[in-house]
Amino acid sequence: MKALLPTGDPEKLVHFQERPEPAPQPDEAVIAVEAFSVNRGEMFLLMRPKEGLLPGKDIAGRVVVAAADGSGPAVGTRVVAHPPKAGWAERATVRTSSIAELPDEVSFETAAALPLAGLTAIRLLRTAGSIVGKRILITGASGGVGHYFVELAHASGAEVTAVSGSAERGERLTALGAAEVVHDVADATGRYDIVLESVGAESAPQALAKLRKRGQFIWFGQASREPATFSFFGFFAGPESATVRHFHYADSDEPDGVDLATLVRLVHTDRLHPEIGRAEDWSLTSAILTDLRERRIRGKAVLRVGQ
Template identity: 40%
Template structure:
């Protein structure tokens, strides 16, 4: 079968590899779509030749887990693999797979796992946000766009921070400058650097920041004096790899129901065949990406 690997020159190439050998608690999924996450771009730069990227996976169970857990053979599923999801088939822990409703396309579902779980869990970590003013940095990206929607579903008044003003009714509530003073009760930050410092300055005393990304690739310079007028503001971090994988199926089920109901919209930027993984990665690295970049099965 074909699987995308890191070549000696750090570029991605699709090569023939052996079929996956699942552990007793793993199912083999016939992959119909996967998505490219920004975190994987960093891993590709770090890992050695032969490493196989890819976590988000949507497809059909080709072989159910031998221990009897998880979805049965033939079930349409979405989930998270440890790695190697940019393949024709991949072994995935059954506890990390959720059944996809019949009226939700698998390509749509493929945009959910990492971005959706990050959005759901970071919004959830804010606690009750009914009536709260919440700031989301990077609201046009795969995670940020979902955070905006989920926070609004939770009853928050949401503002998105963008690099430049957008246009169109769908971008109402977006700003390019935070201004001065404490306007927000909570914030979700994917940028870090000077932006995180500005976010702290935008919060009311006792506000909360959940910091889950470093899109600026810059250090954040904060002093105690940055919290004058914003006393009690707390900063907590979110890392996907420390989350309980036994919760993945249930949380994906929550997201899938919202998609099925039409209350959660997923933006797809572009679709590329598995053999064009390098192009897909370059697209994800480019500026102006709106939503998720997908890799799809070869016809």
């Protein structure tokens, strides 16, 4: 079968190679991939690929081999799934605990945009706790996570300020429910109950300074790839006794399949609207990764697997 694998060349990150057919474990199903989405984290890994790297975490398609242990969906079922790797291929194996069934009304392209970004957003909400009436600041809001989080947090009763690098990206965040969109974290007004930081470098201490006393600072990314420095004494200027928490989306007590099913239900009932900035044939994956690196794509990028 065909699969996309790293080249080691920063100008063309992936290329097609023949791979063996998947050999599932008893609790795994084989999915014929119809569409997948790409993430900035995967792009960074591909720029300096480790030996054996098999990219691909967000896929949608049909089950072609059901799990031998009887768990999971039957052959022919439309599904969305979150494999740990090797999803950029014609077929992929996925544990049934990381699969959710897909109604006919939700397209494969829409579903493929859900897993990593959607799981991150829904688990950020869970980590933040009760947010009704809370003021929330989120940096790096122009990507998939930011779009999902803003819409879900607004629907949950929060007042969200989103930091976005451009006016065009900010318009969409406003449409999804952001109370305010600013282009620099320094321009955010007032104090916030919760700050979600995903940029790093200078953005992190600036965002921390916006936190109220005993507020919650949740650090969920470092898109700039540059370290951040905090001053202990900076806390006395406002966020005194604040909680600083590291977040990783995979650290969850809920199986991926359960949260994926929630995301699918929200999409199906018109309460969550994935932002797909580009949808192309998978032959253009390397070009899409370059556009993602250069921030030329708003929201998610989805690739359709050619038949």
